[in-house]
Amino acid sequence: MDPNETRRYHIKTFGCQMNAYESGRVAALLEKHNFTPAESAESADIILLNTCSVRQKAADKIYSELGRLKKLKLTNPRLLIGVGGCLAQHESDKLLKQFSCIDLIYGTQALARLPALVRAATQGKRVLDVEPDAARTMYARLPRSVIVRGQTGAFVSIMQGCNNYCTYCIVPYVRGPEWSRTPEDVLNEARQLIDAGVREITLLGQNVNSYGKTLSPPIAFNALLHRLNKLAGLERLRFITSHPRDLSDGLIDCFAKLDKLCEHIHLPLQSGSDRILLAMNRSYTGGQYIRLIEKLRAARPDISITSDIIVGFPGETERDFESTREAIARIRFDDLFIFHYTDRAGTRACSLPDKIAYSTRVQRLKELNTLQRTISRQRNELLVGTSQAVLFETPSSRSGACLAGRTRSNKVVNCPAQHSMLGRTARVLIHKAGIHSLSGTLLHEQENL
Numbered sequence: 001m002d003p004n005e006t007r008r009y010h011i012k013t014f015g016c017q018m019n020a021y022e023s024g025r026v027a028a029l030l031e032k033h034n035f036t037p038a039e040s041a042e043s044a045d046i047i048l049l050n051t052c053s054v055r056q057k058a059a060d061k062i063y064s065e066l067g068r069l070k071k072l073k074l075t076n077p078r079l080l081i082g083v084g085g086c087l088a089q090h091e092s093d094k095l096l097k098q099f100s101c102i103d104l105i106y107g108t109q110a111l112a113r114l115p116a117l118v119r120a121a122t123q124g125k126r127v128l129d130v131e132p133d134a135a136r137t138m139y140a141r142l143p144r145s146v147i148v149r150g151q152t153g154a155f156v157s158i159m160q161g162c163n164n165y166c167t168y169c170i171v172p173y174v175r176g177p178e179w180s181r182t183p184e185d186v187l188n189e190a191r192q193l194i195d196a197g198v199r200e201i202t203l204l205g206q207n208v209n210s211y212g213k214t215l216s217p218p219i220a221f222n223a224l225l226h227r228l229n230k231l232a233g234l235e236r237l238r239f240i241t242s243h244p245r246d247l248s249d250g251l252i253d254c255f256a257k258l259d260k261l262c263e264h265i266h267l268p269l270q271s272g273s274d275r276i277l278l279a280m281n282r283s284y285t286g287g288q289y290i291r292l293i294e295k296l297r298a299a300r301p302d303i304s305i306t307s308d309i310i311v312g313f314p315g316e317t318e319r320d321f322e323s324t325r326e327a328i329a330r331i332r333f334d335d336l337f338i339f340h341y342t343d344r345a346g347t348r349a350c351s352l353p354d355k356i357a358y359s360t361r362v363q364r365l366k367e368l369n370t371l372q373r374t375i376s377r378q379r380n381e382l383l384v385g386t387s388q389a390v391l392f393e394t395p396s397s398r399s400g401a402c403l404a405g406r407t408r409s410n411k412v413v414n415c416p417a418q419h420s421m422l423g424r425t426a427r428v429l430i431h432k433a434g435i436h437s438l439s440g441t442l443l444h445e446q447e448n449l
């Protein structure tokens with residue numbers, strides 16, 4: 001890149017919070033190298049797609065977006081198109097073969113190398129870098145994400161990769177083996193974000209509960225939480241995602257002891273059938289999962305618990321499905337993300353026999369969604385009449401002078417309030433509960449919530 005030339009970038013992000021976080025850090029890196037944000041893809045000099053390969057649907061969307069960009073490049077031959085993230089890591093050859101419009105492919109561990117890669121692509125070379133980050137310093141070499149005015153929350157990735165090899169999941173193949181950032185590196189990024197005005201930090205990792213095991217000396221995830229909880233200026237601390245197998249008593253205890261740690265956990269169950277959990281290589285039984293829920297609720301009775309479920313895993317019988325339905329009815333999650341199983345090439349589940357018919361998978365998904373919608377509404381109705389601390393984040397999509405914010409338990413609350421309340425926390429009296437959100441009226445802004 002010519003350091004004196006200002007060029008415009010556009011990043012389109014697919015998939016999970018980890019991708020959103022990494023796009024933010026890539027944007028900051030590009031801005032350090034004289035790029036400015038473009039108003040749209042059409043007005044950009046470089047377009048980066050940050051891709052996801054967890055589900056076929058996401059991959060299909062990316063291929064169709066590339067079809068659109070191919071046409072855009074015909075009208076602007078100087079446009080550079082880069083593809084990064086999980087799909088780029090997993091299907092680089094196919095992407096390069098199918099789309100001559102792609103100038104650059106960068107893998108999940110190549111982010112800090114992007115300036116040099118973009119420079120090479122600018123010189124007319126077709127660039128491919130899906131190499132690992134051997135020194136494990138990728139995040140430390142990226143500038144912190146740009147924080148826009150009024151932004152209350154930010155993500156901080158604390159680890160990369162996964163060693164669990166759940167049989168349906170492509171992540172260990174595209175993100176590589178698990179490694180953790182040092183606590184100093186994590187704390188440093190958190191401090192920078194707080195100094196820039198962030199009030200709430202969500203720690204990210206494919207399996208945050210095994211944070212620190214690869215460090216020398218090792219450190220437990222709960223010890224990192226204790227250190228973050230002491231940061232002045234931080235109001236709320238969250239984390240995603242947890243694997244039930246690694247949910248330690250020390251971590252559960254954090255929910256009872258740490259005032260900034262919000263009372264919400266996302267703990268994927270995936271199935272209520274022990275037979276299917278074994279076939280998924282999840283390393284716990286339904287009974288062990290329920291005992292974890294009991295411990296969490298004992299440590300923090302008002303904790304909200306959300307989860308992921310996959311229906312129609314290969315070999316799932318009516319009896320297995322019934323076990324999942326029973327588990328959901330017994331646990332009563334606050335919310336659930338339910339998916340029907342789809343094959344991902346390269347995973348072990350892909351070659352399993354006894355695939356479940358599409359119509360059965362969809363039917364099972366619908367049944368569980370109906371059950372969970374009733375439970376979610378009932379769980380939310382328990383909050384009607386209570387006063388909740390709400391951190392206001394955005395103007396609400398509802399009509400009227402409304403803002404939207406979240407409770408500590410991660411429930412969305414719509415509330416009539418002035419725009420000046422954005423970025424502030426106030427107590428809200430909840431008077432109405434829906435399936436996915438609550439409504440209330442402002443009580444008062446409080447210093448000590």
Ligand code: SF4
Pocket residue numbers: 162163164165166169170171172206207243
């Ligand atoms: S824990 Fe399992 S589902 Fe989660 S990223 Fe690792 S392999 Fe995938």
